[in-house]
Amino acid sequence: MGGGAVPRPGEVSLAHNGILFLDESPEFRRPVLDGLRQPLEDGYVVLTRVSASLRYPARFMLIAAMNPCPCGFYGSRSHECTCTPHQVRRYRARLSGPLQDRLDIHVEVPAVSVQELQGQEAAAETSAVILSRVVEARRRQVDRYAKDGIHTNAQLKPRLLKRYCGLDKPALDLLQQAMVKLGLSARAHGRILRVARTIADLAGAERIHAIHVAEAIQYRSLDRRLE
Incomplete structure (x- = not known):
């Protein structure tokens, strides 16, 4: 500190x-x-x-x-x-x-298999392809928030969340169900919206849909109850 x-x-x-x-x-x-x-x-x-x-x-x-x-x-x-x-x-x-x-994101990282270590698994996206998608998503955010004095979704305050992270009914219903089932806080609610907005940007979508919210909820692994 x-x-x-x-x-x-x-x-x-x-x-x-x-x-x-x-x-x-x-x-x-x-x-x-x-x-x-x-x-x-x-x-x-x-x-x-x-x-x-x-x-x-x-x-x-x-x-x-x-x-x-x-x-x-x-x-x-x-x-x-x-x-x-x-x-x-x-x-x-x-x-x-x-x-x-x-x-914002809790993810579990499983052990790497022998096949993956030896490079025998099917090739994934290259870093260059991923980089181009990230750069485009960041450009979207810079343009979107040009008049608000911020540059990224992570900087969205509650007032701006309402303006830029509006949900349609399927997405809203899904988020409400997750809030109740997982016992999420108001702060976690905002984090999910920011991550969902970023997922939508990476997909090139103008609006946040249920599929983006579902993926954002999956990135809250520490909020799930232990079996």
Whole structure:
């Protein structure tokens, strides 16, 4: 977060306009993780001292990696998980609910097969093809928000969400069902809309449809109840 006798910016500010990667994120101390909540929400961090209060910029993209459980094999098809349900819940609870709410996307990354390691799987899209689609999606966003002083969907505040992320009835019904079934918060609702807007942009769609909302909901894996 920063600090010291002579206050200095911390990693969150050094990552301003870049990427902050936390590997094994549950191993960080709880106060450190919860300290990320303000910069993720507001784009800055405040350090309060006896003589003054300092504000450092901290608008970054957070990537937090973690194992699915203490032993690392929860959900694996090739190894048996030795953790109890209580141990799994306790491990995941190291990332507090309010912090999880501020993460736009939660994705599970399965183990890579031998065939994939050896390059025997069917070829996927090249990085160049994906890059061209991303560049076009970003251009759409820059043009769309030219009069609003922002550049990306991630910067959409509640007032602008209503203007640019309106849903038709099928998409709205799907989102409402997910909110009830998963017990999602209002903040998670906004995150889903932003991600759905981005998915629609990547698909070249002007409006957000149910298929885009469905994909955005799938990227909330930490919100699903453990079996």
